[in-house]
Amino acid sequence: MPDAPVVAVSTGRLRGVSDGGVDRYLGIPYAAPPVGERRFREPEPPVVWEGERDASRFGATAPQAPYPPVIGRYLPTVEIPGDDFLTVNVWAPAGRVPDAKLPVLVFVHGGALTRGSAALAAYDGARFARHGIVFVSVQYRVGQEGFAVLDDVPRNLGVLDQQAALRWVRREIAAFGGDPARVTAMGHSAGANTLAALFALPDAAELFDRLILQSGPLTAQPVEKAARMTRAIGRKRGVAPTRAGFASVPAADLVATQTAVSAGASPLGRGPAVALAIGGAAIPRNPVDALLEGAGAGIPLLIGSTSEEYRLWLVPGGAVERISRATLTLARLVARVPKAVVAAHARRRPDASPGEILGEVTGDLLVRAPLTRLADSRIGSAPTWVYEFRWQSPVDGLGAAHAMELGFVFDRVDADDSVLMAGRGAPQALADAMHRAWVSFVVDGDPGWEPWSAARPVQAFDAAGGRIDRAPRQDELEGLPTG
Known part of the structure; x- marks a missing residue:
């Protein structure tokens, strides 16, 4: 068994696992746990740790419910308990030389903005790493924790999470042999939707150099429409659509109520749904409008x-x-x-x-x-x-x-x-x-x-x-x- 690989990032040392020519470092915090006073707030810097942090296992998954059985038999759910779920996972070629400056691929999972995890077996990045790529997968807040439309909370917190993760990659990926100037972002479904929102921002080139969008909408919804799910949950729980109101409800209970509200929705999209909301720093305007007017024009795109x-x-x-x-x-x-x-x-x-x-x-x-x-x-x-x-x-x-x-x-x-x-x-x-x-x-x-x-x-x-x-x-x- 190879010796456990160790790397140092700005917040501490990480001890990973080496297997089959690939080093894995899992559950690395790119932001502080978004619980307690940090709940329903913008992501904050990760906490510094002492000694070597065990990076051999995936971090916690964001609060969510499994898919309904009719869909769940095709889309499995991984649930890992814990609060530290704003994490990334890194796969890198073993035996790479220092300052290798390998190309980087950052993957953002889908899940209708309500579900999903980077810990699914199909998202294992080893095959990319064996081709000389440093592969990174991102966990972010989903459901009401990440996309509630609350009166006194920044909109689209899950998108701000991804923005923080991509900035972490720019800062830290050299420690894993990656080139911070050769970062490709890849999103599927809801992950493509959120990356399209970041693609439409004026500072998109600060986050990634190339982009892959797979089966994702390019739009966000007017706040009145995007807020329908949050308002429906607030009415069912008897709380105001504010930080204080929603923070008074345990995350698991918000998930349960959201699932109950969603149960009456049509497969064709009628009824309240979790959606990106137009407005705020993450999505100042409808992404598709900005993109059609030339946003992101300097970034190569595979779609x-x-x-x-x-x-x-x-x-x-x-x-x-x-x-x-x-x-x-x-x-x-x-x-x-x-x-x-x-x-x-x-x-x-x-x-x-x-x-x-x-x-x-x-x-x-x-x-x-x-x-x-x-x-x-x-x-x-x-x-x-x-x-x-x-x-x-x-x-x-x-x-x-x-x-x-x-x-x-x-x-x-x-x-x-x-x-x-x-x-x-x-x-x-x-x-x-x-x-x-x-x-x-x-x-x-x-x-x-x-x-x-x-x-x-x-x-x-x-x-x-x-x-x-x-x-x-x-x-x-x-x-x-x-x-």
């Missing part, structure tokens, strides 16, 4: 989605089968979607049910259309690469659902939580192709396919690997509302 995002939310509980033609028509009218868009989907998939068409249109409204507009806006200003994940899982009709690509990007299709969605025997050739492309982007700034242009080249990933598809399904995007 994309799966081809059937909706299937994770609508298929497992059977909602896709209960959506009628009348419901599709009503939803189309409410969302101001032209009839021609629905007709285009029906032409491509004449056997598709109304629920499948509505799911596809919803996915385009939330993810594919905005990312296409963003990529178009960056032509001539900064290189952008777009991908679409199309491999269809045989598990329970999930197909190319939301989050299906993660096991392939991490080259962890054999991890237990990847198998839950993709099944056993997922194509390793696809994992090889995607992981190689992500590594190439982090190391060289180019994933290996044609950058975005007026021809709209999209790298389509399926069982055979990757290939360019130009302006795919363009007729399904034409005329979609932009506001």
Whole structure:
């Protein structure tokens, strides 16, 4: 067994674990525990410790509830008790030379802003480290602890947590052999949403040098809409929507009440939900507006989605089968979607049910259309690469659902939580192709396919690997509302 690796950061020494050519340092505080007097406040600097801190285990997870069983059988939850959950985890090549200045990849997990953990097996960074990358994963506040809209509390505390983590990386990553001037940030789903918010800030280049956004919205909500969940929880708990009011309720009870309020929501997003709120230092304006006007133009971007995002939310509980033609028509009218868009989907998939068409249109409204507009806006200003994940899982009709690509990007299709969605025997050739492309982007700034242009080249990933598809399904995007 190799000797335990030790590094020194500004707050103390860390004793990690070395295995398989990779050193791991887990549960490293980038901010002080956000409990007690620090609850519902901006992240504060981490506490200095004496001696060597054990960094062989993941830190605590943020307060949260498991996913409902219908989704939870595909999306596992890791729960580790404790207060010290503003932490990062670092994987670095073992035997690296001092001052190695290796490229750095920082991963921000998803979870609808209410769930998620960096401790999931599929998020293990060892495969990236074996390619000479220093990999970092981030834990942050979720749910009401991170995204409550309270009258006297800075908005979007979870985004401020991530900002603090990225600044920690700039300060400290050299101790692990990383180059603080070669930092790529990568977010999935809600993690992509929060990173898009940071991408839209004037000081984004202080936080990262390249960016990967996977299956994430680019928007935040007006405060009145974003506050609906917080207000509903306050009414149920009988407390004011203030720091004092919410701090009087234990975190576990806030989680339980939030879960109860969410239980009545529609899979298509009606009802109160946790969301990014426009306003304040973290999100001064709607990120997509700032990005379309040129924010982040100097930062190379890799962005994309799966081809059937909706299937994770609508298929497992059977909602896709209960959506009628009348419901599709009503939803189309409410969302101001032209009839021609629905007709285009029906032409491509004449056997598709109304629920499948509505799911596809919803996915385009939330993810594919905005990312296409963003990529178009960056032509001539900064290189952008777009991908679409199309491999269809045989598990329970999930197909190319939301989050299906993660096991392939991490080259962890054999991890237990990847198998839950993709099944056993997922194509390793696809994992090889995607992981190689992500590594190439982090190391060289180019994933290996044609950058975005007026021809709209999209790298389509399926069982055979990757290939360019130009302006795919363009007729399904034409005329979609932009506001």
